[in-house]
Amino acid sequence: MGKWYNEAVFYHMYPLGMTGAPKENKEPETVHRLRELFPWIDHLKEIGVTAIYIGPLFESSTHGYDTKDYKKVDRRLGDNEDFKEFVRLAHENGIHVVVDGVFNHTGREFFAFQDIQKNREHSPYCSWYKGVNFGWNSPYNDGFGYEAWRNCFELVNLNLYEQAVRDYLFDVIHFWITEFDIDGIRLDCADCLTFDFMKEMRYRTGQWKEDFWLMGEVIHGDYARWVNDEMLHSTTNYELHKGLYSGHNDHNYFEIAHTIRRQFDDNGGIYRGRTLYSFVDNHDVDRLMSKLNNKDHIREVYTLLYTLPGIPSIYYGSEWGIEGRKQGASDDAMRPQLDLEKMQKENPHPELTAHIAALGKMRKENPVLADGKYRELVLTNRQYAYARIKDQDAIVVAANNDESPADMSIPVPVDGTYENAFTKEAVPVVDGRLQVHLDACESKVFRKK
Structure with a gap:
């Protein structure tokens, strides 16, 4: 068994938005909105989620990143007992919980x-x-x-070169581990933090909780500077995020394949042996459904998200294909209030939700998707096939971004018979090649039996 986080399917929650909390933290009373998120845990289990990244949670003045008190859950969301209960429920259901750590700056109301x-x-x-x-x-x-x-x-x-600041922040992290039993931290703007601070954090958290996961928000640069045995376990893979939608918009699978080859190819991939955090949207970027020129591509984008190297993450609401774009400087449209019951009853894209649930189940059944080597098999502008391989296990993914059907002949990476990973139907192998028919904007996944 690998580490829980490398095998995880994440769900990203922005609770201030999800629960419709007021934009400014001006009211003195505590409102227990976090409790509205308890029923979501059953929904996450249904769609195959095994880890939650939730935040920001620290008491703050407005959007959550202007911290006022690091040891209190924001009163607009509830109190510390509410969050303890949330983590307990998640853990009971086999779901790990990672929180936002905002350690580069504080708000002006901080003591x-x-x-x-x-x-x-x-x-x-x-x-x-x-x-x-x-x-x-x-x-x-x-x-x-x-x-x-x-x-x-x-x-x-904050001045992270100041020992008193570092000690204070490590005390905060220790508090969240002992008080709430969290399983990891996503470091807000990790590219602004000092390397020494992150090294010490890695050492200390490893002492406090085995398998504690540190993931950094990094947009540009060489992710290997942050992801290594001394610092973070993972960073956000913004480079792949861009390719996943624009490669479909431009009918250009070369963009995605080039990114993956550069990052993870067995011969020369600059991040091989590392696991990055993959996503198609989040609280800072437009929703995937709003980014795609042809919305029929959405299911194959998720197929790639779940089967290419990386830890897949779904941003809350995107499993229903909701839309949302940045409006000027405002991120509100990407952080809407959602009513779980209403979304489930009036699901605008049930086929997408079912596909994401099927991908989650398939990932659990095929550990090769978490740690298998990547191998490119077929590549044109509009068709792409690749494999994930470990020993005699193999998964083959075929995708067609064309608006017309396509037939593909794909070399099998490991000899044997193959079946459709979803339907379990056998797939013909002729002269060592899978013969695959794909409809317009369709993807298929095959596994070696």
């Missing part, structure tokens, strides 16, 4: 920043933040300046 506002040069927390300068001013007219994340001055950059 250390407020102490600087009050005591200025005399505050013991001046060194907790980057660039604090009493000769400057901030857009908020604080009477001092500071470094902000991407010039968003509601987000004050």
Whole structure:
């Protein structure tokens, strides 16, 4: 058996949006919206999900990334007891839970920043933040300046070179492990964090909980700088995310195949031996259904997501094919409130939900999809076939992004007889090649019997 996280199918929840929490945290009372998410756990089991990434959860001022209190669940979502119950229910159902760790910056309502506002040069927390300068001013007219994340001055950059800051944050992580029994952390803007901080985090969390998973949000750059034995187990694979939709929009399977070859090919793939976190949409980018020019491609995009190297992740609501685009600077359209019962009753794309559930089941039945080597078998602009192979196990995936049917002749990667992984029907092998017919915008998966 491999590690739980390398074999996982993730479900990404943005709870402030899902539960329709107010945009600003101004009300004094606690509202137990997290409890609305308890019934979702049964739904996740049905579609083959084995891990949840949920967040942000820390008490914050607005969107969740402007932290006010690291040890409290945001009162708009509920209290710490609600989240403990959520994790307990997930674990009872065999689902791991990973939370958002926002450690690059805090909000302006965080105690250390407020102490600087009050005591200025005399505050013991001046060194907790980057660039604090009493000769400057901030857009908020604080009477001092500071470094902000991407010039968003509601987000004050922490100074991770300061031992007291690191100790504080490690204490926070230890608290979330002991208090809630979380299984991992997704590090917000990991590409802004110091390598030493992440190395120490990897060491400490490994001591506190075996198989604790660290995944970093990294958009650009060489992911191997972050994913290694000393630092993180995984990062977001934004490079593949882009190819998965644009390769279909442009009828260009070369884009996807080139990305995978560059990343994971057995001969020279720069991330071979590493496992990245794959996704087709999330809380920061447009929904897949809104990105596809031809929406009939959606099922084959998910087939590729689940069968190419990587840990697949579904963003809440996308299993029903909902739409949502960034509007100017606002991400609200990608973070809608959803009523589970209503979505299940009025599912706009039941065939997509069923396909995702079938992919989840197939992934569980075929561990080769988690750790098998990747081999490209056929590649044209509009047709693509590849295998995942381990010893004598093999899965073959065939995809057709054309608006017309296609016949493919695919060399088998491991000798033997093959069947359709979903229907269990036998597939003809002639002279060592699978003879496959694909309808327009169709994908099929075959397994060696």
